[in-house]
Amino acid sequence: MADIPEETPLSRSEKRHLSRVGSTYAAFIRHLCEVGKLESGVAECAAVSVVNALLHRIQPGEAKDLKAQLPRKLLEFLPQEGADKPVRAFGKNRDDFLRVVAEDLGKDVSEVEPLVRAVFQGLREHISEGEAEDVESNLSPDLRDLWRRTQ
Structure with a gap:
């Protein structure tokens, strides 16, 4: 019988980090649910898309x-840029944005x-004022x- 490699247990600091990452994302999604009166699943999908x-x-x-x-976990859900993915046309105006x-x-x-x-409101309240202006x-x-x- 082949030996099954054991997974290396996470250190205490790695566990704390993962907990913070998850709780930051959860707080962001909860906030979107509140400001947009959205269900959690809708808020998550909208956050990723927007x-x-x-x-x-x-x-x-x-x-x-x-x-x-941005919450690190949110970034994990964003499509990764890669050579094997087709480039999507993103217009610059409001109508194009809403269409996408x-x-x-x-x-x-x-x-x-x-x-x-x-999502814009949630973002504005999550990021610094300087970043929002940028x-x-x-x-x-x-x-x-x-x-x-959204202000």
Whole structure:
């Protein structure tokens, strides 16, 4: 009979880190549920879709800065950039943004603006004011208006 390798047990600090990662993400999703009056599953899907679309609309350096302030577990759910994945066209204006989110969520475009606003509000309250201003400065005027309506 072949020996089955034993998994290396996690250290105490690794367990604490994983706990913090999970609780930060859970708190973020709970907050989205509250501000958007959303169910947990809807909030999670909306967060991934909206954040992914947002990251594709801002400058790469700014996207990196924004990612640094997001819950790590949320980042794990975002599609990974890779050569084997087709490049998706991301427009710059509000209508394109809403269309991309609607397609990702399998919803009609008319249904997604409240979800986008809820995620934008959750993001604005989660990230620093300076980062929120930097993100805003990277958006088209009509998307900037949607970002500001969450204040």
